[in-house]
Amino acid sequence: MSLNNLMLNVEGLIKEFGNFRALDGADISVKEGKILGLAGPNGSGKTTFINVVSGVYKPNGGKIFFNGKSIYKLEPHKIVHLGLNRTFQVPKPLSGLTVEQNVKVAAVYGSKEGNTKDKINSALSSVELDNVKHKEASSLTSAQQKLLGLARALATNPKMLLIDEIAAGLNQHELKRIADMLIKLNKFGITMIVVEHLMSFLDILTDDVVVMNAGVNLFRGSIKEASMNEKVVEVFLGR
Amino acid sequence: MFEYTVLAGIMYGLYFGLVGIGLNLIFGVMRMINLAHGDFIMLGAFLAYWLFHLFGINPLFVIAISCVVFLFLGIAFYYIFVPRLLKSKDPEMLSFILFFGLSQVIEAIIILSFGNNQRSIPSNTFGHSTFSIFGNRFPISWLIVTIVAIVVFIAVYWYFYHTKLGYATRAIMASRDESLVSGINVNRVSAFAFGIGLILASIAGIFSFFMMGAAYPSMGTNLTVISFAIIVLGSLGNPMGTIIGGLIYGLAIMFMQTYLSSWSNLLPYLLLIAVMLFKPEGLIGKTVRSA
Amino acid sequence: MLKKRIGSFGIILIIALIFIFLPFVYNNQSFLFNMMLYIALAEGLNIIYGFTGYLPFGYVGFFGAGAYSASLAILFLHFPPLLSIFIGGMGALLVGVVLMPLLKLSGAYFAIANLAASQxxxxxxxxxxLESITHGPYGISLASVYNPHASYYTMLAVLVLSMIIVLFIRTSNFGLSLLAIKEDRITASLAGVNVAKARAIAWGLSAFIAGLSGASFAWYVSVFYPGTVFSLNISVIVIVFALFGGIGTIAGPLVGSLILYSFYNFIGISTPQYFQLLYGILIIVLVLFLPDGITSILQKRKIYVP
Structure with a gap:
């Protein structure tokens, strides 16, 4: 495996909250153009991993390389400008602004390339929110707000996305729709890490999964292998 | 001189702990900054002033009266303002502005009613004698105020750890939402805590004459800022931590007045800014905010 | 967007014309001066409070810093008044830069720390x-350059500038990025907005306007004390005016100042406590019943407020 085509390469990542180590030396990498599933029980550090990589939290140790450049301790907007963006498990819309304005901020400030209007339109149409673009973001359903988060991320012209539990709380129909959407985006060349609780959802997207526990990566391989791995089973079923 | 400064600083510090503790209690329970805190201190002072000059009532007895008056005021204000504020889109900021409005109203009413004059209660109210520690002589009123402050702290501690209401209050301070679902009557307990916060402010006001010389209607804003500096120094949301904040403030102000008196009025402001920027979690305890 | 800009610009033009010609028919110049002053300050406060949500309780600190910087430039450097007014703006901007770390604090913490800073x-x-530099408590006299007419029109220029800045922010992508920060700092930064920089620019503009206003005020009154230009009442009045009208628009602070300051002047200023009482009650009523100001009544009906 050559290091050249690693889109994201994280080594020994550490994040402490007081005395608690939420990340305790996680090593995770993704190749360009791939989707990596990130699973693990609650509190295993998946969301913290995304928060640290995207710059929302400052790490306490380790290395983070994105597209060959170190983004360790870089501010979020700089990481966004390099082409790495994310979504939130609990959507954080700009509530008082319209859907279109939400995406516009990202289109204007997220990336210098491309025409702003085009970026807004294509982001909104790829998440199928064009019909509500004049609505205030606070009036959207939770599922729509998640999609809006994805649209904002897309409007910044990302090379890679970190998707945090986008399927949580959605029904079967919505799940399928979002999975199709992500696959389509991946086909357009966006590398992804998808954090997910539901193995069935990950199964649609990828055959490459990392299982985390207690702030470190425990296992990497296909979902089938994971289900037969003793340690993984133990972690998921509890001891 | 040094010894005198330290001793005076400790006595002042305990008094200033009393000045700040009500603000911290209300902050802890409601996550709101009562910007009218200083004005309630002022109201306590004026209550004591009038009761003393009209009826000759000793300030120590005024404590009992103010417990009734301010508990009632606190509960009333709580039900008028707080539930509505908590429902608003930005309770923290809107409550801040609202209590500021309240502070302006209180100050204006007192000035319109009694004029904007300095008021005082003679410092020999508790007798002419002085007392001495290690050869340093202090007015007897300082000793009385120190004892009052300590008794109040013990009472607050007792309330928190040995009464049902105090237990519920601590639960709300830990998590309002969880208290709601665990069957605590959050509004009633909070209203009571608000009343207690105002009582504590008023007690500080009753004794302001002996520690700050005089009381005047527009003293409120200044006292609010000082109180806020003290509770940030101690630990926001942890009432007992206020005592530490008060002691640090008392010692600092005494040293400033002794050795750098012309700049001492800057102290509370610089202290407040410095602590908020460099040690927002206070000098003891953990942080209460995520910013 | 262009239409909105032209509409807003029309309002600014009308306000400017009113204040240019009103002195010829209405002889209470000091009322007109103070009216312009409060509108400019309310718009200046609007830049930081209306668009980023930071409530600068110590806004008067910039005003005082401007008044003193300009006065010292006149008295010690013998700069001409207009240049000194600019120095006043820069002085306030400098104070703003020094206080920039306060922007790390959130909500009420910022407000109270800013209040402490102004005190x-x-x-x-x-x-x-510091008597040899600032004249300490004894105040400043600029009798040598006293010129009520020139300073009146300087204040008008500052007023127009403040409204143009708000117009620009209200109708630009920069303004949109500020609103994004106000809504959610983290989401804004993940949209690629440099939060610290955008906030700092808004803060600096806001301080600059207050500084220019303070400097113009110093020139206009020409004799003042530190208590005059650092009075917390100035912060209070400006916040009330802006809140009353409604923040985040050009019209809100304008309308709020026009109505409330006229009212203030109409009743007379013999007993300021009546106004303090009235303002206090107004603040409480606004927070409880109309937290977004009177212009929000229109906005709720989907009417665009410039």
């Missing part, structure tokens, strides 16, 4: 030890 500044300026 600290007052105690420094008024300190008798």
């Amino acid at each position: 600290a500044l007052y105690y420094i300026v008024a300190n008798p030890n």
Whole structure:
């Protein structure tokens, strides 16, 4: 495996909250153009991993390389400008602004390339929110707000996305729709890490999964292998 | 001189702990900054002033009266303002502005009613004698105020750890939402805590004459800022931590007045800014905010 | 967007014309001056409070810093008044830069720390030890350059500038990025907005306007004390005016100042406590019943407020 085509390469990542180590030396990498599933029980550090990589939290140790450049301790907007963006498990819309304005901020400030209007339109149409673009973001359903988060991320012209539990709380129909959407985006060349609780959802997207526990990566391989791995089973079923 | 400064600083510090503790209690329970805190201190002072000059009532007895008056005021204000504020889109900021409005109203009413004059209660109210520690002589009123402050702290501690209401209050301070679902009557307990916060402010006001010389209607804003500096120094949301904040403030102000008196009025402001920027979690305890 | 800009620009033009010609038919110039002053300050406060949500309780600190910087430039450097007014704006901007770390604090913490900062500044300026520089508590006299007409029109220029800045922010992508920060700092940064920089620009503009206003005020009155230009009442009045009208628009602070300051002047200023009482009650009523100001009544009906 050559290091050249690693889109994201994280080594020994550490994040402490007081005395608690939420990340305790996680090593995770993704190749360009791939989707990596990130699973693990609650509190295993998946969301913290995304928060640290995207710059929302400052790490306490380790290395983070994105597209060959170190983004360790870089501010979020700089990481966004390099082409790495994310979504939130609990959507954080700009509530008082319209859907279109939400995406516009990202289109204007997220990336210098491309025409702003085009970026807004294509982001909104790829998440199928064009019909509500004049609505205030606070009036959207939770599922729509998640999609809006994805649209904002897309409007910044990302090379890679970190998707945090986008399927949580959605029904079967919505799940399928979002999975199709992500696959389509991946086909357009966006590398992804998808954090997910539901193995069935990950199964649609990828055959490459990392299982985390207690702030470190425990296992990497296909979902089938994971289900037969003793340690993984133990972690998921509890001891 | 040094010894005198330290001793005076400790006595002042305990008094200033009393000045700040009500603000911290209300902050802890409601996550709101009562910007009218200083004005309630002022109201306590004026209550004591009038009761003393009209009826000759000793300030120590005024404590009992103010417990009734301010508990009632606190509960009333709580039900008028707080539930509505908590429902608003930005309770923290809107409550801040609202209590500021309240502070302006209180100050204006007192000035319109009694004029904007300095008021005082003679410092020999508790007798002419002085007392001495290690050869340093202090007015007897300082000793009385120190004892009052300590008794109040013990009472607050007792309330928190040995009464049902105090237990519920601590639960709300830990998590309002969880208290709601665990069957605590959050509004009633909070209203009571608000009343207690105002009582504590008023007690500080009753004794302001002996520690700050005089009381005047527009003293409120200044006292609010000082109180806020003290509770940030101690630990926001942890009432007992206020005592530490008060002691640090008392010692600092005494040293400033002794050795750098012309700049001492800057102290509370610089202290407040410095602590908020460099040690927002206070000098003891953990942080209460995520910013 | 262009249409909105032209509409807003029309409002600014009308306000400017009113204040240019009103002195010829209405002889209470000091009322008109103070009216312009409060509108400019309310718009200046609007830049930081209306668009980023930071409530600068110590806004008067910039006003005082501007008044003193300009006065010292006139008295010690013998700069001409207009240049000194600019120095006043820069002085306030400098104070803004020094206070920039306060922007790390959120909500009410920022407000109270900013209040403390303005008080600290007052105690420094008024300190008798600095008498040789600031004249300490004894105040400043600019009798040598006293010129009510020139300073009146300078204030008008500052007013127009403040409204143009708000117009620009209200109708630009920069303004949109500020609103994004106000809504959610993290989401804004993940949209690629440099939060610290955008906030700092808004903060600096807001301070600059207050500084220019303070400097113009110093020139206009030409005799003042530290307590005059660092009075917390100035912060209070400006916040009330802006809140009453409604923040985040050009019209809100304008309408709020026009109505409330006219009212203030109409009743007379013999007993200021009546206004303090009235303002206090107004604040409480606004927070409880109309937290977004009177212009929000229109906005709720989907009417665009410039």
